[in-house]
Amino acid sequence: xxxxxxxxxxxxxxxxxxxxxxxxxxxxxxxxxxxxxxxxxxxxxxxxxxxxxxxxxxxxxxxxxxxxxxxxxxxxxxxxxxxxxxxxxxxxxxxxxxxxxxxxxxxxxxxxxxxxxxxxxxxxxxxxxxxxxxxxxxxxxxxxxxxxxxxxxxxxxxxxxxxxxxxxxxxxxxxxxxxxxxxxxxxxxxxxxxxxxxxxxxxxxxxxxxxxxxxxxxxxxxxxxxxxxxxxxxxxxxxxxxxxxxxxxxxxxxxxxxxxxxxxxxxxxxxxxxxxxxxxxxxxxxxxxxxxxxxxxxxxxxxxxxxxxxxxxxxxxxxxxxxxxxxxxxxxxxxxxxxxxxxxxxxxxxxxxxxxxxxxxxxxxxxxxxxxxxxxxxxxxxxxxxxxxxxxxxxxxxxxxxxxxxxxxxxxxxxxxxxxx
Numbered sequence: 548x549x550x551x552x553x554x555x556x557x558x559x560x561x562x563x564x565x566x567x568x569x570x571x572x573x574x575x576x577x578x579x580x581x582x583x584x585x586x587x588x589x590x591x592x593x594x595x596x597x598x599x600x601x602x603x604x605x606x607x608x609x610x611x612x613x614x615x616x617x618x619x620x621x622x623x624x625x626x627x628x629x630x631x632x633x634x635x636x637x638x639x640x641x642x643x644x645x646x647x648x649x650x651x652x653x654x655x656x657x658x659x660x661x662x663x664x665x666x667x668x669x670x671x672x673x674x675x676x677x678x679x680x681x682x683x684x685x686x687x688x689x690x691x692x693x694x695x696x697x698x699x700x701x702x703x704x705x706x707x708x709x710x711x712x713x714x715x716x717x718x719x720x721x722x723x724x725x726x727x728x729x730x731x732x733x734x735x736x737x738x739x740x741x742x743x744x745x746x747x748x749x750x751x752x753x754x755x756x757x758x759x760x761x762x763x764x765x766x767x768x769x770x771x772x773x774x775x776x777x778x779x780x781x782x783x784x785x786x787x788x789x790x791x792x793x794x795x796x797x798x799x800x801x802x803x804x805x806x807x808x809x810x811x812x813x814x815x816x817x818x819x820x821x822x823x824x825x826x827x828x829x830x831x832x833x834x835x836x837x838x839x840x841x842x843x844x845x846x847x848x849x850x851x852x853x854x855x856x857x858x859x860x861x862x863x864x865x866x867x868x869x870x871x872x873x874x875x876x877x878x879x880x881x882x883x884x885x886x887x888x889x890x891x892x893x894x895x896x897x898x899x900x901x902x903x904x905x906x907x908x909x910x911x912x913x914x915x916x917x918x919x920x921x922x923x924x925x926x927x928x929x930x931x932x933x934x935x936x937x938x939x940x941x942x943x944x945x946x947x948x949x950x951x952x953x954x955x956x957x958x959x960x961x962x963x964x965x966x967x968x
Contacts, residue, residue, distance in 0.1 A: 557968065564633055566585065566791050566895050593753060599777045635703060652735050726740035742898075793895065833873055854948055858891065859890045888936055921941055
């Protein structure tokens, strides 16, 4: 194999669809106001107290100018169509045109935790009620993990590598990490990297509830009257994740192509750290998470004292949040008290495979604006009193380096260090 080019890698654009808005711009507008995007589920009917979710407002595939009724009918896995929309937005945000020169050098890596489960549900309903010949011939493509990237390529015209990093809830960071390595080594010049999940169907909502992963809201819970308070990472009364749908994509580019294509860097991808737990399929393993964080910082050529902000995985579970804080204490020691640590999941919930990419985009934009997004809905936990979680309000604070954490079911961990430019 040829020697790597050792190129530097920059983020030049991003797109997102979240419970705060169906574009990055709309998401950002509400994020800086400290809002949260949760409500009782409307996508389907469920019989569970875990019925508060994060839905993308006004998400309707037929409202997209590139989707007609036939396209929406055939591609009934929403993660396919959502990926197309978010990739297009990300390229527009970057000001990057796909043409004969850029297309062969552009890759697309879109991860997902649950893939086309909504399409499978439609097929099973048709099979049970209408017979086997009513199962869509598009079912198998709708389930394929690489199809969202493939369909985005068919619409936008890029012809570089496409595949799906399957890292559960760390998929977005895995996509960024792999994409950055591909650019560094010279395999491509541009990468659309991110994740997408459209998971709000009864079986998935109920499955998360049955494994006690999502919050169950009783009449005495503060989210009973106000569903926007359901996700509360690091709070003393945190009770579980809020399941959300969403998509996020960042556009990565090599240093040497920025000026020729008129691209403006928003941040640099500095370091990647990735490990696996070999421990339990849901319970985190502090030892291997600590290693992932340390490896990301070392890969960036930095020390723990250089990190000025941590975008936490922060899912709002009792065990997950406390373990993440334990790991941060081990890595940063006394320096941790000087580092703001906040969780975007307090505002957008847990978008599974999309979460890390959305959070990277939000944190990069915040760094560019000289602010840190808050952990909303926060009530202090005395056991986490040494952690500055940026409670409830946006904070003005300039910073150059931040760490973004992502951990997933199966014991997969991926952490990324970014630098402001």
